[in-house]
Amino acid sequence: NQVYRRGGGGLKSPIKWMLEHRIYMDYNATTPLEPEVIRVVSEALQDAWGNPSSSYIAGAKAKAMITEARENVARMVGGKAEDIIFTSGGTEANNLVLHTAVEHFWRSCGDWQHDGSRGRPHIVTSNVEHDSVKLAAEQLQRDDVTFVCVSKLTARVEVEDVVAAVRPNTCLISVMLANNETGVVMPVREICQRIGALNRKSDRLKILLHTDAAQALGKIPVDACELGVDFLTIVGHKFYAPRIGALYVSGPGTRTPLYPMLFGGGQERNFRPGTENTPMIAGLGKVRFLLRVCRWDVHLVARLYKKHFTAAVFKDKIRFNSHYPGSDVLPNTCNVSILGPTLQGDVSHRAGGYCPTARGCWPSHILLSCGVPSEVAANALRLSVGRGTTTADVDAVVEDLRETVQLLEEKD
Numbered sequence: 001n002q003v004y005r006r007g008g009g010g011l012k013s014p015i016k017w018m019l020e021h022r023i024y025m026d027y028n029a030t031t032p033l034e035p036e037v038i039r040v041v042s043e044a045l046q047d048a049w050g051n052p053s054s055s056y057i058a059g060a061k062a063k064a065m066i067t068e069a070r071e072n073v074a075r076m077v078g079g080k081a082e083d084i085i086f087t088s089g090g091t092e093a094n095n096l097v098l099h100t101a102v103e104h105f106w107r108s109c110g111d112w113q114h115d116g117s118r119g120r121p122h123i124v125t126s127n128v129e130h131d132s133v134k135l136a137a138e139q140l141q142r143d144d145v146t147f148v149c150v151s152k153l154t155a156r157v158e159v160e161d162v163v164a165a166v167r168p169n170t171c172l173i174s175v176m177l178a179n180n181e182t183g184v185v186m187p188v189r190e191i192c193q194r195i196g197a198l199n200r201k202s203d204r205l206k207i208l209l210h211t212d213a214a215q216a217l218g219k220i221p222v223d224a225c226e227l228g229v230d231f232l233t234i235v236g237h238k239f240y241a242p243r244i245g246a247l248y249v250s251g252p253g254t255r256t257p258l259y260p261m262l263f264g265g266g267q268e269r270n271f272r273p274g275t276e277n278t279p280m281i282a283g284l285g286k287v288r289f290l291l292r293v294c295r296w297d298v299h300l301v302a303r304l305y306k307k308h309f310t311a312a313v314f315k316d317k318i319r320f321n322s323h324y325p326g327s328d329v330l331p332n333t334c335n336v337s338i339l340g341p342t343l344q345g346d347v348s349h350r351a352g353g354y355c356p357t358a359r360g361c362w363p364s365h366i367l368l369s370c371g372v373p374s375e376v377a378a379n380a381l382r383l384s385v386g387r388g389t390t391t392a393d394v395d396a397v398v399e400d401l402r403e404t405v406q407l408l409e410e411k412d
């Protein structure tokens, strides 16, 4: 889904249509690789096939590419090379953070006189996180997780609510930097400032701070030091890099604890062993040189959405699900519902688009958590643009949506 026909014309077989005319509007789901990235991946496959732990030339070339990529990824998030641990993707990186926080609690507080609630590690997160945080937290600490509800006015998790959720046994606060469905940017920096002050003034176990930056990198500036986090998740396939991830850790194993989930040959300083995926790592490092351009492009095109949608095209038939006064939103993301009693669930199906209801499941719990009425969430479309999106694409998609609404109304 999230693929539209370019221009008008009669019905084509979906496959033929997909092959001939498609406009991609789901960059928050995943992005195509930039040609430069593909070139570097191919070069690594061709010339750096050696084992990075081996001393001969092919191994040395691989090790050199990994070292360069680590430095580039570190610069992307304002860290140092030693702060970067490569993982298979964002899911692994997020799980590694939660595993580390719980493990650190037990290793640090094993001798506590437990008075019931104080005896188990407590995790604070939001109720709009990606499943790789939500389900991992539930799995690790079923009864000791507080899912702080986002405000229905701002779709943001509020700092005071996060602080109020802290308990004596809280070991981790994890709040995503930007939400994948609404695009709303969370107040991570402010949360880290408040919790940092709490950590400094009490002799309690330090509360570790994590943000999942999967949806933010490549769209808004991301600086782990400025945010004040201990951990930051990086997901390559969200910003034109290959399907690989990385975890930023502020001083892994020294300033910040990091306990492995895997055990093996010592790679990644034993934090994440396994022979390195040189081509994917090289591709991830290459993207650093592309990020600056991306933000400018998508911002302009995303602004165009709003002009189009608020124009006469849809009149009162549209509701912005990602427009909350006072909240910052990713410049490339536009979540809208097209309204009308007969349109419930149809528009999403016919028009395509990232929408859980298209898979026959219930409206997105994330939109419901943000205060979007159920019947409106049932028609939600998340449109997310990227480097390849043009204004002509936006015009074509808006026209397609207009035609869809018209067709459905005529059907009525």
Ligand SMILES: Cc1ncc(COP(=O)(O)O)c(C=O)c1O
Residues within 6 Å of the ligand: 028, 088, 089, 090, 091, 092, 130, 132, 176, 180, 212, 214, 215, 235, 236, 237, 244, 245
């Ligand atoms: C916000 C967010 N976090 C984490 C992930 C998981 O990353 P990966 O697919 O690389 O495991 C995704 C999407 O895939 C995501 O959108």
Ligand SMILES: O=C(O)CC[SeH]
Residues within 6 Å of the ligand: 028, 029, 030, 180, 181, 354
């Ligand atoms: O928001 C997305 O499309 C990523 C879900 Se994994």
